[in-house]
Amino acid sequence: MTQMPDPQNPIRIGTRGSALALAQAEETRNRLMAAHDLPEAAFQIVVIKTTGDRVLDRPLKEIGGKGLFTREIEDALTVSEIDIAVHSMKDMPTIQPDGLIIDCYLPREDVRDAFVSNLYGGIVELPRGAVVGSSSLRRRAQLAAKRPDLALVEFRGNVQTRLKKLEDGVAVATFLAMAGLSRLGMTHVARGAVEPDEMLPAVAQGCIGVERRASDDRIAAMLAAISHAPSARRVESERAFLARLDGSCDTPIAGLAEIVGDELRLRGEILRPDGGEVISGERRGSLSDGPQMGTDLAQELLSRAPSGFFDWR
Secondary structure (H helix, E strand, O other), X not given: OOOOOEOOEOEEEEEOOOHHHHHHHHHHHHHHHHHHOOOHHHEEEEEOOOHHHHOOOOOHHHHOOHHHHOHHHHHHXXXXXXXXXXXXXXXXXXXXXXXXXXXXXXXXXXXXXXXEOOOOOOHHHOOOOOEEEOOOHHHHHXXXXXXXXXXXXXXXXXXXXXXXXXXXXXXXXXXXXXXXHHHOOOHHHOOEEEOOOOOOOOOOOOOEEEEEEOOOHHHHHHHHOOOOHHHHHHHHHHHHHHHHOOOOOOOOEEEEEEEEOOEEEEEEEEEOOOOOOEEEEEEEEEHHHHHHHHHHHHHHHHHHXXXXXXXXX
């Protein structure tokens, strides 16, 4: 029988300290409380500041990529300073440190990007030369492909910071994740959601993953009760696609797996950072074939990429 935590021996949940990260940690805690009939005092949320949170004046690609939002948290998990780590899966490298595993995914939220502006209702309304802020190379490349007339600027920080930058006139529009706005109770901030047919989202956007030590059977049993199998199948396919492409924060890559009936539909694309070329593709197959579909689709896109496509890396 799995030994349950209690206030004297709580489960320590590691997370970043932003409002969104804390909301995700609280959602994980609340689901564990409900699944195992535990009090809130049986859990402790531990805030860990990451390099990505500390360094806000430079693009991510200049300071190390995706691992900047996870490394310190995973270090704490490895040495048992925390028991689980809660992550936005779109921030996660495709390879975990030795001894750590992610096999628990919460039900996925809205995968779409949110268009945010105080002046305009959508991409099509932006005037020529309008300044749009984003820290995402994927969003910037996709927008440049659609609207090469726009001016794109770096735009890092949490949701509140980016909204303040819009108020200050640093840019007239930006993009956030609908999932994050939903979890913060701030969907009213979005002028509208951008459909995947217009801008394919980031791999694993909208999904929370819970990381644990592979050797911790007690935690594994507890997390199994809250893991959402459909979300797991979708994200595992997308992350296999990303892994084959060796994707990171300096690689414009988009991917989305959806369950359609009893099939999995996977769409993916790779882009040049300036939006000058977009290579996209699709796979359909059984739900159990998701990871292989991801690998196969990535290989197809790589084979179609012209010579020199990745010279910017």
